[in-house]
Amino acid sequence: MAGIDLHAHTIYSDGTFTPPEAVDLAAERGLSVLSISDHDSTEGVAEAEGAAARAGLEIVPGVELSTVHDHGPVHLLCYWPDLWDEEFQGELRRLREDRWTRGERMVEKLQALGYPITFERVREIAQGNIGRPHIAQALVEAGVVPELKGAFSDELIGTDGRAYVEKHALASLDALALVKRARGIAVLAHPGLRWKKELPVPDELIERMAGAGLDGLEVDHPDHDAAARARYREMARRLGIVATGSSDCHGTRYDPVRMGSETTDPEEFARLKSRKGL
Numbered sequence: 001m002a003g004i005d006l007h008a009h010t011i012y013s014d015g016t017f018t019p020p021e022a023v024d025l026a027a028e029r030g031l032s033v034l035s036i037s038d039h040d041s042t043e044g045v046a047e048a049e050g051a052a053a054r055a056g057l058e059i060v061p062g063v064e065l066s067t068v069h070d071h072g073p074v075h076l077l078c079y080w081p082d083l084w085d086e087e088f089q090g091e092l093r094r095l096r097e098d099r100w101t102r103g104e105r106m107v108e109k110l111q112a113l114g115y116p117i118t119f120e121r122v123r124e125i126a127q128g129n130i131g132r133p134h135i136a137q138a139l140v141e142a143g144v145v146p147e148l149k150g151a152f153s154d155e156l157i158g159t160d161g162r163a164y165v166e167k168h169a170l171a172s173l174d175a176l177a178l179v180k181r182a183r184g185i186a187v188l189a190h191p192g193l194r195w196k197k198e199l200p201v202p203d204e205l206i207e208r209m210a211g212a213g214l215d216g217l218e219v220d221h222p223d224h225d226a227a228a229r230a231r232y233r234e235m236a237r238r239l240g241i242v243a244t245g246s247s248d249c250h251g252t253r254y255d256p257v258r259m260g261s262e263t264t265d266p267e268e269f270a271r272l273k274s275r276k277g278l
């Protein structure tokens with residue numbers, strides 16, 4: 001069985017590939033299953049499904065929800081939700097609208113600090129759903145920082161940055177309940193990720209979420225070291241939930257293009273599917 005990659009972004013959030021481009025690359029790299037899981041949007045799913053039918057690949061419809069716990073970011077992957085669920089789509093719309101006004105405010109703050117970027121350019125880069133990587137790209141273009149990562153600093157748009165603006169986000173347990181009401185399967189994304197000062201998701205929250213219906217943990221992720229992988233694999237086993245592995249591909253935004261660099265064990269994928277009744 002070829003690879004299963006359950007986490008990828010497209011131009012509908014902060015990835016650089018269109019959904020068909022993502023599907024083509026997945027097929028080229030020998031994947032048999034790909035989840036399109038954009039931040040706060042399911043807009044890319046239908047396009048991906050069209051392309052996947054031609055490429056003989058299975059698409060897992062997904063979305064990565066921005067949630068917050070104790071002021072820290074917690075990303076929750078939701079697979080196979082009822083895509084037409086009014087409440088679910090209403091919340092996604094609200095999250096995207098907030099990303100827009102928040103993006104504008106971060107650009108205003110950067111301008112006030114003297115950095116020569118415009119919201120117009122950020123909008124062009126984002127083509128819709130605005131995230132910090134788009135602002136980071138505008139800062140690279142303006143010569144403020146040499147590469148994207150440099151923008152996620154205390155001076156600029158890092159979480160403690162001078163120009164950072166928080167985004168509207170659901171409390172993690174509320175987001176989980178929302179996913180369940182939309183009949184989605186919930187997997188905690190990269191629980192051990194530490195971009196900069198971000199702390200890993202507290203174990204206590206993971207346990208509470210498991211008690212509230214969390215279906216899985218993203219154990220294998222490019223930003224998890226060997227120790228984190230071993231720890232989360234054991235935690236998933238102890239909690240009786242599924243252990244996934246995914247690349248979190250953002251296209252060419254981050255080097256190298258990660259598509260298929262991390263994959264999910266077919267048996268674990270089968271367990272995830274059976275939780276959905278598939």
Ligand code: AMP
Nearest residue numbers: 014066130131132133148149152195196
């Ligand atoms: P946002 O959801 O708009 O707050 O942007 C968060 C996104 O920015 C994440 O999903 C990553 O793709 C990216 N990101 C966050 N922190 C960093 C960092 N330190 N370096 C590079 N990319 C980052």
Ligand code: MN
Nearest residue numbers: 009014039250
């Ligand atoms: Mn991202």
Ligand code: MN
Nearest residue numbers: 064075189190
């Ligand atoms: Mn994430």
Ligand code: MN
Nearest residue numbers: 007009064248
């Ligand atoms: Mn992601």
